[in-house]
Amino acid sequence: MLGRIIRHEWTNLAADRTVWVLAGLMALISLYGVYNGATWSAFQRENIAMALDEERDRLAGHRAFVESGQEPASRFRNPLSPDSVGGSMGRRYAYLPPAPLAPLSVGQSDLYPYYFQVSTNSKQSFLNTHELENPSNLLSGRFDLAFVVVYLLPLLILALSYDLLSSEREQGTMAMLLSQPLPLWTLALGKIALRALVVLALALGFSLAGYTAAGGALASMDALLLWMAVVAAYSLLWFGLAVAANALGKGSATNAMLLAGIWLVVVVITPAAVNLVVTTSYPIPSRVELVQALRTATEDANARSAEVLSQYYTDHPEYLPEGEQPDPNDFTLRSYAVREDVERAMAPVLERYDGQLLRQQTLVNRLKWLSPAVVAQEALNDIAGTGLARYQHFLGVVDRYHDELRSYFIPKVSARATMTTADYDAIPVFEYQEESFGEILGRVSAGIVGLALPMLLAFGVGARILRSYPVVG
Amino acid sequence: MTATIFKKELTEMLRDGRFRWLSTSVLVLLGAAVLMGMAHTRDVQTQHETAQAAARQDWVGQGEKNPHSAVHYGTYAFKPTMALSAIDPGVDPYVGVSAFLEGHRQNQFEFRPAQDATAMQRFGQLTAATVLQLLIPLLVIVMGFSVFAGEREQGTLRQLMSLGISPGRLALGKALGVSGALAIVLVPAAVLGVVALTLATPGAEVAADAPRLAMMVGAYLLYFGVFVALSLAVSAKAPSSRLALVVLLGFWIVNGLVAPRAVTDVARSLYPSPSSFEFTTGIQAALADGLDGQSPTDARMAAYQQEVLAEYGVDSVDELPISFAGLRFQKSEEMGNEVFDYYYGGLNDTFESQNRVRSLSAVVAPLLAVQSLSMGLAGTDVAQHRHFSEAAEEYRRMYVGRMNEDIAQNAGAGRYVAEAGLWASVPEFDYQAPSVGWVLANHRLSILLLFAWLAVALTLAMRAASALRPV
Amino acid sequence: MLKATDLTKTYNGVAALDRLNLEVAPGDVFCLLGANGAGKTTTINLFLNFIEPSGGTAQVNGLDVTRQPLETKRWLAYIPEQVMLYRHLTGLENLDYFTALSGTDHYPPDQLRAFFKQVGLQDGVADQRVSTYSKGMRQKVGIAIALAKQAKALLLDEPTSGLDPKASNEFSRLLQRLSGEGVAVLMATHDLFRAKESGTRVGIMNQGQLKQTLTTAEIGHADLERIYLEQMHD
Numbered sequence A: 001m002l003g004r005i006i007r008h009e010w011t012n013l014a015a016d017r018t019v020w021v022l023a024g025l026m027a028l029i030s031l032y033g034v035y036n037g038a039t040w041s042a043f044q045r046e047n048i049a050m051a052l053d054e055e056r057d058r059l060a061g062h063r064a065f066v067e068s069g070q071e072p073a074s075r076f077r078n079p080l081s082p083d084s085v086g087g088s089m090g091r092r093y094a095y096l097p098p099a100p101l102a103p104l105s106v107g108q109s110d111l112y113p114y115y116f117q118v119s120t121n122s123k124q125s126f127l128n129t130h131e132l133e134n135p136s137n138l139l140s141g142r143f144d145l146a147f148v149v150v151y152l153l154p155l156l157i158l159a160l161s162y163d164l165l166s167s168e169r170e171q172g173t174m175a176m177l178l179s180q181p182l183p184l185w186t187l188a189l190g191k192i193a194l195r196a197l198v199v200l201a202l203a204l205g206f207s208l209a210g211y212t213a214a215g216g217a218l219a220s221m222d223a224l225l226l227w228m229a230v231v232a233a234y235s236l237l238w239f240g241l242a243v244a245a246n247a248l249g250k251g252s253a254t255n256a257m258l259l260a261g262i263w264l265v266v267v268v269i270t271p272a273a274v275n276l277v278v279t280t281s282y283p284i285p286s287r288v289e290l291v292q293a294l295r296t297a298t299e300d301a302n303a304r305s306a307e308v309l310s311q312y313y314t315d316h317p318e319y320l321p322e323g324e325q326p327d328p329n330d331f332t333l334r335s336y337a338v339r340e341d342v343e344r345a346m347a348p349v350l351e352r353y354d355g356q357l358l359r360q361q362t363l364v365n366r367l368k369w370l371s372p373a374v375v376a377q378e379a380l381n382d383i384a385g386t387g388l389a390r391y392q393h394f395l396g397v398v399d400r401y402h403d404e405l406r407s408y409f410i411p412k413v414s415a416r417a418t419m420t421t422a423d424y425d426a427i428p429v430f431e432y433q434e435e436s437f438g439e440i441l442g443r444v445s446a447g448i449v450g451l452a453l454p455m456l457l458a459f460g461v462g463a464r465i466l467r468s469y470p471v472v473g
Numbered sequence B: 001m002t003a004t005i006f007k008k009e010l011t012e013m014l015r016d017g018r019f020r021w022l023s024t025s026v027l028v029l030l031g032a033a034v035l036m037g038m039a040h041t042r043d044v045q046t047q048h049e050t051a052q053a054a055a056r057q058d059w060v061g062q063g064e065k066n067p068h069s070a071v072h073y074g075t076y077a078f079k080p081t082m083a084l085s086a087i088d089p090g091v092d093p094y095v096g097v098s099a100f101l102e103g104h105r106q107n108q109f110e111f112r113p114a115q116d117a118t119a120m121q122r123f124g125q126l127t128a129a130t131v132l133q134l135l136i137p138l139l140v141i142v143m144g145f146s147v148f149a150g151e152r153e154q155g156t157l158r159q160l161m162s163l164g165i166s167p168g169r170l171a172l173g174k175a176l177g178v179s180g181a182l183a184i185v186l187v188p189a190a191v192l193g194v195v196a197l198t199l200a201t202p203g204a205e206v207a208a209d210a211p212r213l214a215m216m217v218g219a220y221l222l223y224f225g226v227f228v229a230l231s232l233a234v235s236a237k238a239p240s241s242r243l244a245l246v247v248l249l250g251f252w253i254v255n256g257l258v259a260p261r262a263v264t265d266v267a268r269s270l271y272p273s274p275s276s277f278e279f280t281t282g283i284q285a286a287l288a289d290g291l292d293g294q295s296p297t298d299a300r301m302a303a304y305q306q307e308v309l310a311e312y313g314v315d316s317v318d319e320l321p322i323s324f325a326g327l328r329f330q331k332s333e334e335m336g337n338e339v340f341d342y343y344y345g346g347l348n349d350t351f352e353s354q355n356r357v358r359s360l361s362a363v364v365a366p367l368l369a370v371q372s373l374s375m376g377l378a379g380t381d382v383a384q385h386r387h388f389s390e391a392a393e394e395y396r397r398m399y400v401g402r403m404n405e406d407i408a409q410n411a412g413a414g415r416y417v418a419e420a421g422l423w424a425s426v427p428e429f430d431y432q433a434p435s436v437g438w439v440l441a442n443h444r445l446s447i448l449l450l451f452a453w454l455a456v457a458l459t460l461a462m463r464a465a466s467a468l469r470p471v
Numbered sequence C: 001m002l003k004a005t006d007l008t009k010t011y012n013g014v015a016a017l018d019r020l021n022l023e024v025a026p027g028d029v030f031c032l033l034g035a036n037g038a039g040k041t042t043t044i045n046l047f048l049n050f051i052e053p054s055g056g057t058a059q060v061n062g063l064d065v066t067r068q069p070l071e072t073k074r075w076l077a078y079i080p081e082q083v084m085l086y087r088h089l090t091g092l093e094n095l096d097y098f099t100a101l102s103g104t105d106h107y108p109p110d111q112l113r114a115f116f117k118q119v120g121l122q123d124g125v126a127d128q129r130v131s132t133y134s135k136g137m138r139q140k141v142g143i144a145i146a147l148a149k150q151a152k153a154l155l156l157d158e159p160t161s162g163l164d165p166k167a168s169n170e171f172s173r174l175l176q177r178l179s180g181e182g183v184a185v186l187m188a189t190h191d192l193f194r195a196k197e198s199g200t201r202v203g204i205m206n207q208g209q210l211k212q213t214l215t216t217a218e219i220g221h222a223d224l225e226r227i228y229l230e231q232m233h234d
């Protein structure tokens, strides 16, 4: 019986030209979305490659200079000095390579920097970079596949199913149908099943097509499957809502308005309202305050530089060769000590930003369940590796690399060593360690559950209301 | 006659539960957005003022030191906020809030507020501008989609037209009905908003903001007019009210959601922005070897030295009546400025070209026109950010020039330390926002397209109404 | 086959159907007569379980329709006043779909076509889209659907509305044939003449009440009309 209904619905749908137009349009914008995402990932890859080339050439130049045994031209740009090389001369790129599924969702990746120039200098000096981007473009956001899925796919679903039952009632076939021994829920299920098959085939097909077109490897198939699971759960949720709305037994125009209203609330208003609640609950002060604080801290540390220096080597005995005493008048050593003192002084100031952001994110994590659109977007970003979580993981990796560089260079600076070619070869190299798939899976699974529960609820409520469906009148 | 129709439409609308419900929600959202926006703007304004004052104090209180050290010590420019940004924050979250003004280099604006925000920001902020640009048109559509189609389905249109009313009058009456209902929602909101805004801003600024605010109101009225006329046209033309609703909702989605994003990527591919990497390495290379890559800075500096010696008719810098160090700093500054002008100018021109594509795309989506106009009037568009950053850069060049001039005039041989009074002689950075005229000239394309949309929508509505058939 | 016991339906306290007691045995053709709004359609809707009764029961083949809505529908066929079909599909496809849903064994296409012939639709019509059909043609498809279902009871709500006189006449004969085969028929109609011709019994309804039941064999046309008008007076 169900199969018969599905087949019948297919003939009915297929006879409707607008359905084909809609499907074609969906195909077009999906591919456009993937194309945009792929262009962006390729752009990032290209820049990372250029940066690494530049780094290789630069360091090879310095190393060749050391090998040649020439005298350095300047005290400040000296390839023999660990101070210079550990500083801006030998800066290394720490980069976040786009994940395999990055072409599917640009996410926050157009806002966050994806490479830093790490040196022994303070983090403040290299963290505040970003890609050059027209602010208007950032404001509107990108047209990627995730946008198509989160915003437009529900509209396609609603366009196909807002009059699931109401149209039968309006064209008078409902009474004919239900004079047969046919349970109403079977009818509704058959109709939904066909539409879900069509929509999912479209959406999943385009995900796969886009993924392979963007050069995705089969090795990251598990991520792709995860992506598809999120898309399926999110789509079915909207089908559930359409069933529930139709079960109320109102006319098609009312259904259309009701469902459009739900879409508006879920996709536009709730996320914006959550954002408003979050930013007013934990306002983040403007960074202009940071600028001033940094300046004050630096001046203060400079004024106390002798004291700061002795404290520095008490804290870091490993930086000093056995039995040596630091020269309290050494300008270079002082600058390292001052740097660390400033960092210490700035920690509570930075906490006001980072800690506040963390509190915002915690609140978002709690409130996001109010809007399945947010849940879906975050899950898709997570899978594509363009969300906050992977970025913070990256910052952690950068942090460790920064420490590694410091532990490598500062003892050499303290010992007034000279850089040899062997020293050059031993400079720690940045290596990005990807998050484990298990971690991503954990986060995304929570999202899928967060989509599946309201979906089951919608279908359940729909089935419940369907029992008292007004066939006539 | 028109008045009678108007009255009937209005009465019907006000009795409609849907309308009351929707308009109340829109009003609540609008109110919340304006209040939060104002609170935020006030916070940001105070923070900026405090920071700018502190930066000045630091500058003036440097004590005795070499002017070139002062140039390295530098100062900061903090972007001020206009009161109207409470209504439309525009691109403010996506541009840096401060730039370090120091010698030798032009720095980019740092610290974009959006980087200190969760991903929720990207779903769009709940601002008055969002409500006005997205939600009010939706309200108009919900009110207007059935004005003709619904009457046709009820069969009342047959009755009406049998009375011999001219379709034009009927359409006018209905348009006024929808607008009247909208006015009942918006006029109190606008009055409250203006009063709140006036109370919250200092007197001098109110006078400056008034024309901007008035034009903003005008721009939004035009925009709503487009939707009123379009809803009527579609409602008259569509065979059923259900189809009218679907068509209008489709337009709303393309206008509000699809177009802005699609345009982003189109504009980027037409006018690709350079990557940050290319930009910075390009600047570094040009600083070393000139924009043409053929004129090493050292060589040019040596030539300049010869020039100066020849001008004064002496053989060595020690014989110069002034300090050559000052001249050299200044010359190096000027050579750098040439590079910065080229790169930053090029970058900003690219952004401007991209934004022109956005404005031009208002041909398909009136939102793009009203959005850019609204940001412009609120002082939160890219052009005004550029205006500010160029003013900051000009200030940087001015003060660095003064320091170098002081070195040239006063530094003799040996260590030179300027008096503490020198710092205060540099005027404070006092940014003047551009005039309304400047803003309007910038957005003339958007204004033109907004009017064109209204004209087209009105024509469509009149045509559809005059071809109205009751069955 | 069909049995109503104190069957009542009220809308906002007003009785649309008031304690209807009625039994239609196999072979019976029971015609419901009555003014507009008398409650005829309401009765049929109650047997189809389209609406919930406010009191009493409706039974089909001894089963309560509210308790076993699906089982009872297996016995029933229904032809509404306006047979509505899927416009994008042909008459044949519509017939195919509805018979498939009715749970009857699947018919081969030529057998489906035979039903079209049986209800008086020309060859070729079956393969046209329903959107090109006239109202009467749609009505005939409705009859074909009912025939194909081989139901034990027919619920007909002014089934001949829109049929031309010849088709009406054929329909009457069809009913007589079915009645001979032991099908129970409950038909709402305004056509006194047809009711007398094809019905075995007629019931006259007014304001939700069944006022009088007559056996058609026992009265003439003129009597029926007189009695009907009398019942409408109060």
Ligand SMILES: Nc1ncnc2c1ncn2[C@@H]1O[C@H](COP(=O)(O)OP(=O)(O)OP(=O)(O)O)[C@@H](O)[C@H]1O
Pocket: A472, A473, C011, C015, C016, C034, C035, C036, C037, C038, C039, C040, C041, C042, C043
């Ligand atoms: N959904 C409803 N809500 C309120 N009253 C209703 C509803 N449906 C029917 N009625 C009322 O029930 C009564 C019986 O209606 P019914 O449709 O059964 O009449 P009928 O005998 O079929 O009339 P007709 O000859 O016009 O088809 C009428 O008075 C009608 O107004």
Ligand SMILES: [Mg+2]
Pocket: C040, C041, C042, C157
């Ligand atoms: Mg009836």
